[in-house]
Amino acid sequence: MPSTDPSNQHSESRQPIAPGVCLPWQVVSREWPKIEGDADLVRRVWEELDSLAYTYIWQCLLSF
Amino acid sequence: MNEAVEQLYQQRLTRYVRAMRREKPDRVPIRPFVAEFTAKYAGYTIQEVTHDYHKAFAAARKCAADFDWDAVVPNMVYVWTGLVKAVGIKYYACPGIEIPPNTPFQYLEPPDDQAHMRPDEYDELIADPTGYLYNVWLPRVTTEVRAQGETTTYRNNLSFVRGSMAMLSYFQAFGDQIARLRQESGTPSALSGILKAPFDIIADKLRGYRGLCMDMFRQPQKVLAACEALTPHLLHIAASGADPQRNLPVGLWMHRGCVPFLSPDQFAKFYWPTLRQIIEGLWARGIQTLFYAEGEWNANLKYIAELPEGSIVYHIDRGDAFEVHRALGGKFCISGGVPNDLLAFGQPDDVKECVKKLIQTIGRDGGYIVDASAIMQDDTRVENVRALTEAARLYGEY
Amino acid sequence: MSDQTTLADALAQCREDQVRECIKAMVASGASATEIITECNRGMAALGERFQRGECFIPELMFGGMVMKSIMTELAPLLGQAEAQRAIGKVVIGSVQHDVHDIGKDIVIMMLRGVGFEVVDLGVDVPPQRFVEAIAEHQPDVVGMSVLLTTCFKSVVNTMDEIKKSGHRDRVRVMVGGAAASELLKEHAGCDFYGKTAVDGVDFACSVVGAAR
Numbered sequence: 180m181p182s183t184d185p186s187n188q189h190s191e192s193r194q195p196i197a198p199g200v201c202l203p204w205q206v207v208s209r210e211w212p213k214i215e216g217d218a219d220l221v222r223r224v225w226e227e228l229d230s231l232a233y234t235y236i237w238q239c240l241l242s243f
Numbered sequence: 244m245n246e247a248v249e250q251l252y253q254q255r256l257t258r259y260v261r262a263m264r265r266e267k268p269d270r271v272p273i274r275p276f277v278a279e280f281t282a283k284y285a286g287y288t289i290q291e292v293t294h295d296y297h298k299a300f301a302a303a304r305k306c307a308a309d310f311d312w313d314a315v316v317p318n319m320v321y322v323w324t325g326l327v328k329a330v331g332i333k334y335y336a337c338p339g340i341e342i343p344p345n346t347p348f349q350y351l352e353p354p355d356d357q358a359h360m361r362p363d364e365y366d367e368l369i370a371d372p373t374g375y376l377y378n379v380w381l382p383r384v385t386t387e388v389r390a391q392g393e394t395t396t397y398r399n400n401l402s403f404v405r406g407s408m409a410m411l412s413y414f415q416a417f418g419d420q421i422a423r424l425r426q427e428s429g430t431p432s433a434l435s436g437i438l439k440a441p442f443d444i445i446a447d448k449l450r451g452y453r454g455l456c457m458d459m460f461r462q463p464q465k466v467l468a469a470c471e472a473l474t475p476h477l478l479h480i481a482a483s484g485a486d487p488q489r490n491l492p493v494g495l496w497m498h499r500g501c502v503p504f505l506s507p508d509q510f511a512k513f514y515w516p517t518l519r520q521i522i523e524g525l526w527a528r529g530i531q532t533l534f535y536a537e538g539e540w541n542a543n544l545k546y547i548a549e550l551p552e553g554s555i556v557y558h559i560d561r562g563d564a565f566e567v568h569r570a571l572g573g574k575f576c577i578s579g580g581v582p583n584d585l586l587a588f589g590q591p592d593d594v595k596e597c598v599k600k601l602i603q604t605i606g607r608d609g610g611y612i613v614d615a616s617a618i619m620q621d622d623t624r625v626e627n628v629r630a631l632t633e634a635a636r637l638y639g640e641y
Numbered sequence: 642m643s644d645q646t647t648l649a650d651a652l653a654q655c656r657e658d659q660v661r662e663c664i665k666a667m668v669a670s671g672a673s674a675t676e677i678i679t680e681c682n683r684g685m686a687a688l689g690e691r692f693q694r695g696e697c698f699i700p701e702l703m704f705g706g707m708v709m710k711s712i713m714t715e716l717a718p719l720l721g722q723a724e725a726q727r728a729i730g731k732v733v734i735g736s737v738q739h740d741v742h743d744i745g746k747d748i749v750i751m752m753l754r755g756v757g758f759e760v761v762d763l764g765v766d767v768p769p770q771r772f773v774e775a776i777a778e779h780q781p782d783v784v785g786m787s788v789l790l791t792t793c794f795k796s797v798v799n800t801m802d803e804i805k806k807s808g809h810r811d812r813v814r815v816m817v818g819g820a821a822a823s824e825l826l827k828e829h830a831g832c833d834f835y836g837k838t839a840v841d842g843v844d845f846a847c848s849v850v851g852a853a854r
Contacts, residue, residue: 195472198479201373235407236376237480238414240448241437243322243332279792336741342766346739347792355707452744456700457707460655503838506698584823587791622791 201232244426251429255313259431259612260490263531263556263576267609271602271639272313273632274433274578274612278320279347280619280628281306289621290344293337296323296413300420307430310632314433316494317420319618322348323413330406331387331398334359334448347620352451359383360449362458365465368449369472380449434533436484436493438525440518441470441477446499455499459513470517478521485530492531492556495522501538510543519550526554533578536560537617544570560616568605577605578612581631586615587622591630598634609641648677652684653691655704660684664712674719681709685755689840699748702839706751728759730850733775734785735763736819737796742789745819748839749785753846769796769803776809783846786832787819794826801830814849818842 196203204222208214214221254269261268277284281302282292292299299318307315324337336342336349353359359380360368368375382390387402389395424430439447445466446452458466481493499505500514522532534547534555541562547555548570556576559567564580571577580601585594598613605611613635619628648667651659667677688705691697732753736746743765753760761779763771776784784804788797797817804810817827818836827835836842 196371196373198476199483201377231407233373234480234483235410236373236381237476238410238437239330239332239381239406240376240444241439241477241480243327243330342739342741347790349741349790351741352744453703453707453747456703459700460657460704503698505700509698509700583791584825587794588825620792622794 199230199233200226201229201236204229248426248429252425252431255429256431256490259314259433262610262612263492264553265574265576265610267641270641271606271635272612273311273614273635273639274314275310275312275614275628275631276316276319276433276618277303277306277623277628278618279621280623281319283621283623284309284625284628288338288344289347290338292320293322293348294324294339296325296416299323300416300423303420304423304427307424308428310628311636312430312632314431315424316433317417317424320347323409324348326406326409326413329402329409331385331402333384333386345621350447352447352453355451355453358449358451358454360445360454362450362454362462365458365462365469369465369468372472372476384448432491434494435486435491436481436530438477438481438493438495438521438532440495440497440500440514441473441521442466442500442514442518443496443498444473444477445469452499452504459509463513466513470513474517474520478524481521481525481532482528482530485525485528489529489531492533493525494533494535495555496535497537500543501536501540502542504538507542511546515543515546519546522550522554526551531556534558534575536562541566541570547571548574550574556612558614564601564605572605572608572610576610576612579614579616580605581613581615583615583617583619583623586619586627586631587624589627591626594627594630595634595637598631599638602635602638606639613639648680649684649687652681652705652708653687655688655697655701655708657704657708660708660712674716677716678713681712682755682757685709685752689752689755689843692838693840699744702748702752703744706748706755709751709755729757729852730783730846731759731761731779731781732783732785732846733761733763733772733779733781733813734787735767735772735775736765736787736789737793737800738766738768739796740788740790740793740819741765742787742819745789745839746785746787749787749818749836749842752839752843756843756847756852758846767800769800772800773803773807773809776804776807776813781813782850784813784815785842785846786815786817788817788821788826789819791821794821797822797826797832798830801832805831814845816842816845 204225258268259272259274262272279289282289285302285305287298287302292302296318299320303315303318324335327335327337334351336351338344338346338348378391382388387398389399421432446455450458485493500510505514525532532555535558537560539561552574556578557571559577559579568577581597585597646659648663651663664677685705688701692702734746734750736742750760750762761775763775786797786800815832816834816836817832822835824835834845836845
């Protein structure tokens with residue numbers, strides 16, 4: 180089934196997406212305004228929360 | 244904190260961990276994998292412990308308090324069917340819903356032509372396993388989630404909120420459960436984290452065993468590539484759930500790798516290379532794996548013997564325990580070996596005799612943990628579990 | 642493809658491409674659908690023998706069975722009424738009540754059909770009464786019960802009790818198989834045969850109707 184949602188096209192770089200990641204920071208940060216202040220903090224919080232989405236689906240697969 | 248209870252906890256944890264490191268503790272530890280048995284013992288229905296994890300936790304705590312065990316799984320009735328229904332997952336028959344209330348949950352494999360993953364979807368899975376699971380797999384295995392391109396629905400949205408909140412509450416409750424086991428009965432948790440073999444994930448949750456059998460003949464390279472694509476993810480999930488103290492092993496629950504589901508050659512080709520990579524990857528991080536060899540695995544012992552010394556605790560189900568000990572006893576701790584039909588239909592004296600023999604042979608030099616062969620369900624007789632516990636204490640002193 | 646390879650050999654060795662080529666060649670040389678199916682049955686029997694000798698395992702049985710099934714579907718339109726094979730016997734089979742596993746049962750069914758039995762598949766989670774009704778309706782030679790879960794042990798006993806109560810017990814031979822089955826269970830429930838493997842079950846069914854596998 181082809182993906183129709185553009186946010187699903189993050190594999191366009193042909194790089195496999197790392198474990199722990201659903202929507203990579205590089206993809207989502209391109210859609211945001213330029214980040215002022217502590218950009219690393221914003222990235223870290225995004226990645227922590229994105230990893231929860233990752234845990235959700237893989238735990239559905241593994242534990243349920 | 245009750246100091247006597249904490250002392251008991253430390254004593255048991257030391258005993259359990261030393262055995263897993265193939266040392267000789269003060270005595271042979273007991274770590275029974277009691278699943279639906281806990282319901283029967285604590286006075287709950289199967290439905291109660293399967294659908295309400297608070298009751299499952301309470302049943303596990305009651306067993307831990309009443310039996311002198313060195314470690315227990317905080318909840319061995321591992322599939323909480325409350326979450327299954329919250330997400331709308333279709334592949335379980337749940338007690339009281341699809342099957343009678345006093346029947347343990349069962350996994351339903353769909354017919355071949357409705358497999359959760361179609362035979363021509365390997366490339367999509369391999370390219371992005373996580374995306375595939377969200378976009379293709381989840382809509383197929385649930386009643387609620389809509390597929391990509393379909394009109395979204397209220398129920399689709401609810402499924403994710405209900406499911407993720409349910410999962411969060413369940414996993415957080417494990418923390419409290421582990422603390423209560425420690426404080427109330429001085430019982431350590433037996434495991435931390437979950438692992439499955441890439442091949443089993445494809446067989447059980449994606450292509451189905453039948454479909455995968457066909458694929459091994461028709462598109463073997465795709466099967467291998469899919470196993471490889473899943474490997475880093477399964478390693479990541481296992482490592483992220485592992486014990487930060489590196490005392491407890493990750494539970495590896497295997498299914499279709501053994502004879503007769505796979506020939507030893509098929510095992511060596513399809514099942515083993517990626518699983519071995521994961522076990523070695525965990526060991527490189529200092530994490531042991533509890534190798535739960537459900538079924539008959541003795542045909543594959545030579546491969547398992549190649550793993551780094553101490554990297555696994557080998558759990559025996561149907562394989563000949565003494566043959567396992569000869570092949571692996573020099574490298575790994577061994578657990579299990581008390582047959583489940585003996586625990587279900589046998590007499591306490593026979594159970595005691597069996598435990599005695601296991602301790603005096605494969606447990607002679609340490610590195611052995613007493614347990615049943617397979618997970619104990621509600622067919623296990625209480626008096627036989629008592630006999631197992633008593634015999635382990637009676638004959639298990641070093 | 643080597644000229645020596647027969648359809649039966651190709652099937653027994655799980656070489657799907659060769660199976661297809663052999664069938665094409667047989668059709669081209671004017672073989673009837675019945676002849677092709679007979680040859681396939683020989684291949685399935687040989688595959689069963691390889692399994693018994695430990696030369697192959699469930700994936701091969703499953704693969705052979707699936708290939709056989711697709712061949713039967715393709716040949717069905719070519720099988721005239723008169724040409725349709727006469728069954729060597731009839732088997733009623735199902736996974737017992739509360740047990741929803743079907744892989745083992747389905748392999749037995751494929752093997753039974755392969756050697757020429759007519760098989761009535763009752764599916765999974767079959768209540769005792771359904772077995773009894775099927776015996777009355779189909780009058781099989783053999784009844785097969787599959788049980789994967791030790792917790793479904795009671796269902797085997799209950800099914801046997803219902804069959805005895807119905808008065809059909811003496812008309813059929815009953816076999817039990819599956820991961821949870823054992824000699825102990827067979828004795829306890831009063832079945833005639835415990836089959837450790839699918840092929841054991843097929844051998845038993847053949848012996849009941851006096852056929853060679």
